[in-house]
Amino acid sequence: MATLLETQHLQKAFGGLIAVADVSLRVAEGTIHSIIGPNGAGKTTLFNLITGKHPPTSGTVRFKDQDITTLPVHRRAHLGIGRSFQITNLFPNLTALENVRLAAQAMGRDNFRLFRRAATLDSYLRRAYEVLDLVGLRAEALQLASSLPHGGKRKLELAILLAPDPQLLLLDEPTAGLATEQVPELIAIIKQVQARGGKTIVLVEHNMNVVMNISDQITVMHQGRVLAEGTPSQVAADATVQSAYLGELYGDFGGKQ
Ligand SMILES: Nc1ncnc2c1ncn2[C@@H]1O[C@H](COP(=O)(O)OP(=O)(O)O)[C@@H](O)[C@H]1O
Ligand SMILES: [Mg+2]
Structure with a gap:
C-alpha cells in the first residue's frame, strides 16, 4: 500500500x-x-x-x-490534513448544519470572493448534509449545536472535520468523555x-x-520514542x-x- x-x-x-x-x-x-x-x-x-x-x-x-x-x-x-478540534470550536448558537456548512465553505477556494456563485453555495450545503448523514446527525441538522448531547457534539466535531474532505x-x-455505551457507535462511524x-x-x-478493534496498524510510543509497531x-x-x-x-x- x-x-x-x-x-x-x-x-x-x-x-x-x-x-x-x-x-x-x-x-x-x-x-x-x-x-x-x-x-x-x-x-x-x-x-x-x-x-x-x-x-x-x-x-x-x-x-x-x-x-x-x-x-x-x-x-x-x-x-x-484534517485534525479534530476541541468542542469549544463549535459555534454553539448556530445549528449543526450551519456549523458543518461553514467548515466546508471555509476551505472552499472562493472563500474571499465577494459574489459566490449560487451553485457553489449549494454544493457546500449538499456537502454539509452528506457529512451529517455519514456521522448519523442528519435528524439533528437543524438543532442548535449547544442543544446537542455530549455524544452529538462529538459527532458534530467529526462532521466539521470531514466537511472539507x-x-x-x-x-x-x-472517545474521551463518552459514556461506555456511546463508544461503539462512534467507532462504527469512524470505521465507516x-x-x-x-x-x-x-x-x-x-x-x-x-x-484492538479498529486498527490496521498500531504504533506504541513511550518517552517520545517508538517502543513497538505492528498489527x-x-x-x-x-x-x-x-x-x-x-x-x-x-x-x-x-x-x-
Ligand atoms: N507546548 C508545550 N510546551 C512544553 N511542554 C510540552 C508542550 N506540549 C507538550 N509538552 C510536554 O511534552 C510531553 C509530551 O506531552 P504530550 O505530547 O501531550 O503527550 P501525550 O499526548 O502522549 O500524553 C509532556 O511532558 C508534556 O508536558
Ligand atoms: Mg495527548
Whole structure:
C-alpha cells in the first residue's frame, strides 16, 4: 500500500524537555493507524508536528511524497490534513448544519470572493448534509449545536472535520468523555468514514478495546520514542510491550479480544 504520511526521525524539544525524541512513522493510505502510549509519551506533540502547530527541532514530515516539514498549518490543511478540534470550536448558537456548512465553505477556494456563485453555495450545503448523514446527525441538522448531547457534539466535531474532505484525519482521543455505551457507535462511524470515504486515519486512543478493534496498524510510543509497531495481534503478542508496559498500564486488555 502506498505511504500517505511519513515522519523521519522527528524530534521536538520544549526547552530541556524532549517530548518527541525520535519518531519515524509510516502511515499507509486507506488505513486506520493508532498511536498508543502512556500520558506524556508525546502522542499529542507528534500530532502537533504533523499538523504544523509546532515546528520540529529536527526530522522531517512527508505527506503525499512532499516534504511538508516547514509548511504552515493552513497550507497542510489545504493539502488534505484534517485534525479534530476541541468542542469549544463549535459555534454553539448556530445549528449543526450551519456549523458543518461553514467548515466546508471555509476551505472552499472562493472563500474571499465577494459574489459566490449560487451553485457553489449549494454544493457546500449538499456537502454539509452528506457529512451529517455519514456521522448519523442528519435528524439533528437543524438543532442548535449547544442543544446537542455530549455524544452529538462529538459527532458534530467529526462532521466539521470531514466537511472539507481531508484525505488524512488525525483524531486525538475521540472517545474521551463518552459514556461506555456511546463508544461503539462512534467507532462504527469512524470505521465507516474510513471505508466509505476512503480516508486514512491516525488515531490516538486510550481505550484498548477500541484500538484492538479498529486498527490496521498500531504504533506504541513511550518517552517520545517508538517502543513497538505492528498489527493489533502483533502488538498484543509483543513480549516487550506486554511486560514492559501494556500489561501494567492497560491491565487485562489482552484477554478481552
Ligand atoms: N507546548 C508545550 N510546551 C512544553 N511542554 C510540552 C508542550 N506540549 C507538550 N509538552 C510536554 O511534552 C510531553 C509530551 O506531552 P504530550 O505530547 O501531550 O503527550 P501525550 O499526548 O502522549 O500524553 C509532556 O511532558 C508534556 O508536558
Ligand atoms: Mg495527548
